[in-house]
Amino acid sequence: MEQLNRKDTLFIGLMLFALFFGAGNLIFPPFLGQEAGTNYWIAILGFVITGVGLPVLGVIAIAINGSSIETITKRVSIRFAIIFTFILYLAIGPFFGIPRAMNVSFEMGAMPFLSDHVYDAALFIYSILFFIVVYWLSLNPSKMVKRIGNIITPILLAAIILLVAGSALSGFVTGGQAPGEGYSTNPLTSGILEGYLTMDAIAALAFGLVIVSSIKEHGINNKQSILKTASIAGIIAGIGLVVVYTAIGWLGVQSAPQQTFENGSQILSYAANQTFGITGTLILGIIVTLACLTTCVGLVTACGQYFHGVFPKVRYHILTLIITIISLAAANLGLNTIISISIPVLVAIYPIAIVLILLSLIEYKASLSKAYFRGAVIGTALISVYDGLRELGIELSLLNHLYSFLPLFELGLGWIWPAAAGIIISRFIRKARVN
Known part of the structure; x- marks a missing residue:
């Protein structure tokens, strides 16, 4: 080789x-x-x-x-x-x-x-x-x-x-x-x-x-x-x-x-x-x-x-x-302007990138269907995109209340459990379709 x-x-x-x-x-x-x-x-x-x-x-x-x-x-x-x-x-x-x-x-x-x-x-x-x-x-x-x-x-x-x-x-x-x-x-x-x-x-x-x-x-x-x-x-x-x-x-x-x-x-x-x-x-x-x-x-x-x-x-x-x-x-434009504009975008996409990396590594050893990737990304995005909006100053009281029950949400890590839930739900949906 x-x-x-x-x-x-x-x-x-x-x-x-x-x-x-x-x-x-x-x-x-x-x-x-x-x-x-x-x-x-x-x-x-x-x-x-x-x-x-x-x-x-x-x-x-x-x-x-x-x-x-x-x-x-x-x-x-x-x-x-x-x-x-x-x-x-x-x-x-x-x-x-x-x-x-x-x-x-x-x-x-x-x-x-x-x-x-x-x-x-x-x-x-x-x-x-x-x-x-x-x-x-x-x-x-x-x-x-x-x-x-x-x-x-x-x-x-x-x-x-x-x-x-x-x-x-x-x-x-x-x-x-x-x-x-x-x-x-x-x-x-x-x-x-x-x-x-x-x-x-x-x-x-x-x-x-x-x-x-x-x-x-x-x-x-x-x-x-x-x-x-x-x-x-x-x-x-x-x-x-x-x-x-x-x-x-x-x-x-x-x-x-x-x-x-x-x-x-x-x-x-x-x-x-x-x-x-x-x-x-x-x-x-x-x-x-x-x-x-x-x-x-x-x-x-x-x-x-x-x-x-x-x-x-x-x-x-x-x-x-x-x-x-x-x-x-x-x-x-200056450093402060660049940072203020970039943070919301990075906060929104970073968790999705992490999930994709981890799933790609898992797939190397265990075959995963597209459903698992989709479920994990959807679950992650539901939280990370809203985190990005919060950085822009856009907040919805209802979502704040619902997401507050998620562990680590206030630390910017609330996406972890929804990502896992997305994988589990996708697995059940895939099994149901096969049966």
Whole structure:
């Protein structure tokens, strides 16, 4: 059986790590560390389960199907596959995901060295330069492994190691404080929910296609070989994410007793400044910029490959240019606007993506009919779509009352039981039709 050599597999794994490690991943763990305090290790375990486990499973799910998320969504229906896949790629791509990552890069990598009164002009110029680099790196997906896996990832990891090691050696860190609300009684559950909020499972459905394409470009076309290589690459990326999340989360634990921060970016900025002064701010800027750059490249490439499959007559580099230009325009709306628009959409589609991933993995070992996929998706959507409407400020008192009886509804996890109920009901309906 054909197999990719260890070196190439390692570089694909490093590329996948860099693609996943975006701005959100950088700022969630430190804040968790601050809030969890002395319960940090239990909380970070929960974070890893959903913040690392689900994305890795998403990549494996795509590798099992040997194609894109559309292959999985077709198990529900053709119409659903078209609509949901379009929404997913537009959401994590040019409309929300890419411009949001660019803005975080600008806010943490450039603005500390600029005056506030030049914000709009600086954002415009920075976004143009940023997306020129993104477009260049995305032009040739076959070279992305070398550019990201061999070059950018080591620089990114070196910068993170320098920041964490410098903080440890500087003597500014202290012991952790008492756990905050939510982490004192249920640190594991709180960590699981925090990892859930990274929403990397959606990105995994796009990055999975990039990974499968990279493996095929090395001459590997056997389905089992692709699955094995993608799984190993996912494990490599997962190990890297666990190490980094644990390390930067530890910064939040150690710095919390000295000062309380509102978010993870403030914690990292504090740690960088306390350790290295202005040089630390520069190091942090490099970390954030590289993290956002690699994520944007991965998303542009994934979107370009997907839309090229949908519109084969349009060349890949033209589609990539269009995606980049739309991302550039959206990025100049500003970070707060992008986030406010994106959250309702992501809240609505994320649970559906998780259900599709899990069912795809189950189907690999046990054959499932389309009825199970349909039932689970309908059950999930009944809750997740309403959660999205609530984020928009649209609420119905009757539904609020009914859904309040669902366990974990107020935490955004109320869809779990309806998804299971959808599968069970579909099973009974299918049996009744057969009889």
